[in-house]
Amino acid sequence: MGFSVIGKSLPRKDDPLRATGKAKFTADFFLPGMLYGKILRSPYPHARILNIDTTKAERLSGVKKVVTGKDTLGIKFGVTGFIPPSFDEYALAIEKVRYIGDEVAAVAAISEEIAEEALDLIEVEYEQLPAVFDPIEAMKPGAPEIHDLEHVKNNISLYVDRNFGDVEKAFKDADYVREDEFYCQPVDHAPMEAHVSLADYDVSGKLTLWTSTQSPYYVHKHLERTLGLKESQIRVIKPYTGGGFGDRAGGMSACEFCAALLSIKTGRPVRISYTREEETSTSPRRHPMKVYLKSGVKKDGTLLASHYKLFADTGAYNNYGCVSINIPIEAMTVTYRVPSVRYEGYLVYTNTQPSGAMRGHAHNQPSFALDTQLDLIAEELGIDPIDIRIKNARQEYETSCSKIIVGSCGFTRCLEQSRDLSDWNNRKKKQKQGRGIGVGTMSFASGAAFNFFGAPSGYSAATVRLLDDGTVTVLTGASDIGQGSDGTLSMIAAEELGVSMNDIRIISADTELTPVDYGSYSSRVTMFAGNAVKSAASDAKMQLFETVAKKLEANIEDLEAKDRRIYVKGSIEKGMSFAEAICETMAANKMMPVIGKGNYNPHVQFNMLTGEGNCTPAYSFASYVAEVEVDKETGVVKVPYLVAAHDCGRAINPTRVEGQLEGSVQMGLGHALMEELVMDKGLVLNSSFLDYKFPTALEMPSIKSVVVEAPDPHGPFGAKESGEGTTIPVVPSIGNAIYDAIGVRLKEMPFTPEKILKALEEKEKRT
Amino acid sequence: MSLPKFDYQAPQTLDEAVLLLSKAKKDAKVIAGGTDLVVAMKQRRITPALVVNIKGIKGLEYIKNGKGELRIGALTPLSSIEESELIREKFPALAKAAGAVGAPQHRNAGTIGGNICLNTRCWYYNQSPFFRKCRPVCYKFGSDKDKCQLFPTREGKANVCYSVFSGDTAPALIALGAKIKIKGPEGEKTIPLTELYTGDGKRPIALAPADIVTEVTVPSPPENSSSAYMKYRVREAIDFPLLGVAVSIALDAGSGTCKNASVVLGAVASRPVEVTEAEKILKGKKITEDLIEQVGEAAFKAAKPLANLLECSPQYRKRLAKVFTKRAIKSALEIIKSA
Amino acid sequence: MIKLEKEVINVKRLIELIVNGMSYEIAVDTHRTLLEVLRDNLGFTGTKNGCDQGECGSCTVLIDGRAVHSCLTLAMDAQGKNIETIEGLSEGEKLHPIQQSFVDHGAIQCGFCTPGMIMSSKGLLDKNPSPTEDEIKRGISGNLCRCTGYVKIVDAIKAVEGR
CATH class of the missing domain: 3.30.43.10 (Uridine Diphospho-n-acetylenolpyruvylglucosamine Reductase, domain 2)
Incomplete structure (x- = not known):
């Protein structure tokens, strides 16, 4: 297919603003009369609030307002409205605090220093309650009850038990069955920009909020609910935002709520900037999980059955948890053609920092288990690790045991490419001491079509306005948090309209101006917003075609928009310029503006009761091969080389896709080797960037990224997701490579030098 | 904040x-x-x-090759030391150690005087005001009456702070026999660098309130000698050492036997730790694998870290002391051989 | 009578800061960092605050040609020195070659670390116009980025024109 724009590595139009420091992030706005907000947080993991005395704080010169839970409407919020009990959190605590860092009060003052000083003057009387920090302990009878909710017993917020196929029979039929236990540690998103929100409630009763969010729409809806405002009273704007990775996909943060509430109470703009410590220790983390996996296979390596048990620590609140505990089904049933799967998932409250969505959301943990166990099985059966994967690899247009209809699928090609480009077969045979290679894989949804708020339609909507000089304004609610959606969506509009990317102006993520879009999470933007923009552009184009067809006395079907012209296919001279076509269309319609409307609302059916069916229209796939070097004396692992082969349907912008792969490798490398939130009785001990370590440029492997294109009919120009799923294969590929290098198998993340030495010692004892 | x-x-x-x-x-x-x-x-x-x-005091930023000694002004940035051809060639352990401090930005701003006076570290001490609201007060942070929360002493016993000296350049400088010049109210004095460290984590640096370190001097190394510094940390930048080893070795030109040897460990105690056994083991002998092993063993014994860093256990740091000591000796010998 | 509120009751000192070749005379509290003064007093918000403790490099500026953390530098200490921030690199629409290379190579994702990353790159390239890949990685090793995996950043620095 001959594309003009798609497939080119074009920078975003506003990248020069980012390169020159002109791009304004939320903390870069200073409004006249602006106050600075700070949040008082609980020092206890579990306590009843007996009394809060704010008088001293209020008396401090420069303090304009102190708010507590009593100043709120006391409406609970969360992320997922479709499972009603999952709303379990107050933006400011009422009666109880449930983790160290829980929000108790907020102050607005004329400087950040005074606001900080005021926090120390707020007197809170607590009655400490017994606390529990481990999900397994929390489930035991007699454990402290964290939430007094009718549906919650033994701190289990949600339990799901899914059965696909005949699992019992399949295990009986298996030639080989093995069980393993895995642990995935809590990790932090660690975006470079910490949460920051600036609220301005004006005399007309309108609240404007600039905030570092992945989903202005969700923030808008939650503010509406929790503040008792009308939808039209609120405007949420996402300025330039410094990364997200799921950290700011959780509906609404206390940062946003408190800034808004303080602005309403003072009538002045209020900005709250989280410190790095607050960012790391109070905004969501990835769910720590214990994973039990039992698999049954035939002698030839054919997978027959899997039985997973997941214990997910949701921390003090659900946040995304009720989604998180449902979606691992995809990881368990889509990547490989396993005919029967049982999945038991426990979402458990503890008195720790809440867990949320994070890049690869709830797939990383079961995928680590599966990819590690597949290697164990392959070894037992004497099969090459990549061969066993190819044998079981999902193929295109199949239906999984969980009744998921898989669309396009280049998984086998990914496996083959990663094998060939890593020189797998040769390296497997002759590897230097302490060197090894390993494979990791994934499938991932191109956007979950969950409907969190019961909105009637329009998961993503967009409008495209054509200006009379031939330039185009695209309006989309999609949030560019760094991944590049503004560029991708501009390219999609340009391609559809046959203009250059320079002709496109994009206005995004402003709930007053832009059509509804649920935001940047679940790797949905290219698929959802991309299709919405494409359909809006197409709608506008068809309006031009109608005019041009009349003018030229041609058939609409024979027209083409390309190179800033609209003309009869095959004869470029028979047509007119894009700008002329716009002017003619306006003239023909009493100077009506030419506006195209579009939306995307895929018809997928996920059954909440059985867990069957699709959450998404299409899946991406990937296979990575990592090479490691293990120092047997110190246990230190280095990853010199990694091949990442990824089926993203079609790379709208290859450089951006590579950027997602490379960024994912860094994150995965961190998770594999060094990242972990260290906690002592609910207190995060490593909340700084010095102590919460993620890789610098010096730790990065040389990466060979390969884009495998299996265009999907649902995707805009065939595109699927890229960016979330791409983190998943990294950890197992490194773990499997460590085994290849030194013969020790690590089932607990991260693979620290000490764990490696310990495993080596145990291995020596055995032999 | x-x-x-x-x-x-x-x-x-x-x-x-x-x-x-x-x-x-x-x-x-x-x-x-x-x-x-x-x-x-x-x-x-x-x-x-x-x-x-x-920083505004003139004349404290210099690297001079004087008579029989290297003189470094206390305000000399670590990056200048790292980049100095002279230091790279003659004092490789020092160049390596200076280049291993933090990140480039730290080395551009940070001075040699500051790096040797670095405060000691402990996960319980290096925390925020919020942490201190959640946990009892730390002895190093609080008064002499407050107890260490990680290693409390028995009732009636004097408190001890075991926070870790985490400087990189000090072990290298001590291995190279450095002295420092201190200016105080009573005038100027010169002491061996090793005397700057009290070993008491609460007050690790032996400077009076009005004392200022003004210069570091290092004797010129003899012929047939070299030095090395090795650092373990999780990331190759930004991080403090979880273990540092500095080694300096001089061989007899004729016989090839060891004339002098010095091994100094960093990040295993509240001060740099000299492995005094090392010279006893090596002096006058031809350095063999076996002797290197013995020095490694001596380093293992001399290192007595405690569980006060989050990244790894004391057992691991102790173990690394041995591995890295052996590697550092080999690295120094390698340099002598190639010269 | 109007009750006056002062932001901070402290003795201010009048200092001169030379930022991107321009001299600014301002009154600052002695406890202000250069980062605070650049952002809050002078409006140079291109310099970012990522961790506030010298652990991420987002606030990197050049002082007398050397990359340093402005969050760890006292404004008082920067008096009279030559301070370069990200805003000083481009001239009108013309980007500095490092900035242009970052744009061209897809080295920018969210852009939050970018100003600091570019300042570190400039500090490196001004001193060493043809660094090896390892020298580049070492040069930016104090600048954390969570989006790019550094690959395209290293590519961009390698390809800077006229380096």
Whole structure:
């Protein structure tokens, strides 16, 4: 297919603003009369609030307002409205605090220093309650009850038990069955920009909020609910935002709520900037999980059955948890053609920092288990690790045991490419001491079509306005948090309209101006917003075609928009310029503006009761091969080389896709080797960037990224997701490579030098 | 987080600086690069009433190859030491150690004087005001009556702080036999660098309130000698050492036997730890694998870290002391051989 | 009578800061960092605050040609020195070659670390116009980026024109 724009590595139009420091992030706005907000947080993991005395704080010169839970409407919020009990959190605590860092009060003052000083003057009387920090302990009878909710017993917020196929029979039929236990540690998103929100409630009763969010729409809806405002009273704007990775996909943060509430109470703009410590220790983390996996296979390596048990620590609140505990089904049933799967998932409250969505959301943990166990099985059966994967690899247009209809699928090609480009077969045979290679894989949804708020339609909507000089304004609610959606969506509009990317102006993520879009999470933007923009552009184009067809006395079907012209296919001279076509269309319609409307609302059916069916229209796939070097004396692992082969349907912008792969490798490398939130009785001990370590440029492997294109009919120009799923294969590929290098198998993340030495010692004892 | 308020002075001469410090009624702190102190102040671990910036004092930034010794002005940035051809060639352990400090930005701002006076570290101490609201007060942070929360002493016994000396250049300098010049109210004195360290984590640096380190001197290495520094940390930048080993070795030109050897460990105690056994094992002998193994074993014994860093266990740090000591010796020998 | 509120009751000092070749005379509290003064007093918000403790490099500026953390530098200490921030690199619409290379190579994702990353690159390239890949990685090793995996950043620095 001959594309003009798609497939080119074009920078975003506003990248020069980012390169020159002109791009304004939320903390870069200073409004006249602006106050600075700070949040008082609980020092206890579990306590009843007996009394809060704010008088001293209020008396401090420069303090304009102190708010507590009593100043709120006391409406609970969360992320997922479709499972009603999952709303379990107050933006400011009422009666109880449930983790160290829980929000108790907020102050607005004329400087950040005074606001900080005021926090120390707020007197809170607590009655400490017994606390529990481990999900397994929390489930035991007699454990402290964290939430007094009718549906919650033994701190289990949600339990799901899914059965696909005949699992019992399949295990009986298996030639080989093995069980393993895995642990995935809590990790932090660690975006470079910490949460920051600036609220301005004006005399007309309108609240404007600039905030570092992945989903202005969700923030808008939650503010509406929790503040008792009308939808039209609120405007949420996402300025330039410094990364997200799921950290700011959780509906609404206390940062946003408190800034808004303080602005309403003072009538002045209020900005709250989280410190790095607050960012790391109070905004969501990835769910720590214990994973039990039992698999049954035939002698030839054919997978027959899997039985997973997941214990997910949701921390003090659900946040995304009720989604998180449902979606691992995809990881368990889509990547490989396993005919029967049982999945038991426990979402458990503890008195720790809440867990949320994070890049690869709830797939990383079961995928680590599966990819590690597949290697164990392959070894037992004497099969090459990549061969066993190819044998079981999902193929295109199949239906999984969980009744998921898989669309396009280049998984086998990914496996083959990663094998060939890593020189797998040769390296497997002759590897230097302490060197090894390993494979990791994934499938991932191109956007979950969950409907969190019961909105009637329009998961993503967009409008495209054509200006009379031939330039185009695209309006989309999609949030560019760094991944590049503004560029991708501009390219999609340009391609559809046959203009250059320079002709496109994009206005995004402003709930007053832009059509509804649920935001940047679940790797949905290219698929959802991309299709919405494409359909809006197409709608506008068809309006031009109608005019041009009349003018030229041609058939609409024979027209083409390309190179800033609209003309009869095959004869470029028979047509007119894009700008002329716009002017003619306006003239023909009493100077009506030419506006195209579009939306995307895929018809997928996920059954909440059985867990069957699709959450998404299409899946991406990937296979990575990592090479490691293990120092047997110190246990230190280095990853010199990694091949990442990824089926993203079609790379709208290859450089951006590579950027997602490379960024994912860094994150995965961190998770594999060094990242972990260290906690002592609910207190995060490593909340700084010095102590919460993620890789610098010096730790990065040389990466060979390969884009495998299996265009999907649902995707805009065939595109699927890229960016979330791409983190998943990294950890197992490194773990499997460590085994290849030194013969020790690590089932607990991260693979620290000490764990490696310990495993080596145990291995020596055995032999 | 903003810094706490303080009075600020920027003297132009050393005498003026010493006078300001000796006159200061309350806590005064000297600032040069600020990479250690500013963080401590932001975390409210240290809240001085007066900050005396000595960076404006002329003539304290230099690297000079003098008679039989290398002289480095205390205000010399670590990056200048790392990049100095002279130091790279003659004092490789020092160049390596300076280049291993933090990140480039720390080395550009941080000075050699500041790096040797680095405060000790412990996961319980290097924390924020919020942490301190959640946990009992730390002995190093609090008064002499407060207890260490990680290693409490028995009732009636004197408290001890085991926080870790985490400087990179000090072990290298000690291995190279460095001395430092200190200017104080009573004038100038020169002491071996090793005497700068008390070994007491609560007050790790043996400087009087008005003392300022002005110069570091290192004797020129003999022929047939070299040195090495190896550092273990999780990332190759930004991080403090979880273990540092500096080695300096001189061989007899004729026989090839060891004339002098010095092994100094960093990040295993509240001060740099000299592995005194090392010279006893090596001196006068041809250095063999077996002897290197013995020195490694001696380093293992000399290292007595405790569980006060989050990244790894004391057992691991001890084990690394052995591995890295052996590697550092081999690295130094390699340099001698190739010269 | 109007009750006056002062932001911070402290003695201010009048200092001169030379930022991107321009001299600014301002009154600052002695406890202000250069980062605070650049952002809050002078409006140079291109310099970012990522961790506030010298652990991420987002606030990197050049002082007398050397990359340093402005969050760890006292404004008082920067008096009279040559301070370069990200805003000083481009001239009108013309980007500095490093900035242009970052744009061209897809080295920018969210852009939050970018100003600091570019300042570190400039500090490196001004001193060493043809660094090896390892020297580049070491040069930016104090600048954390969570989006790019550094690959395109290293590519961009390698390809800077006229380096």
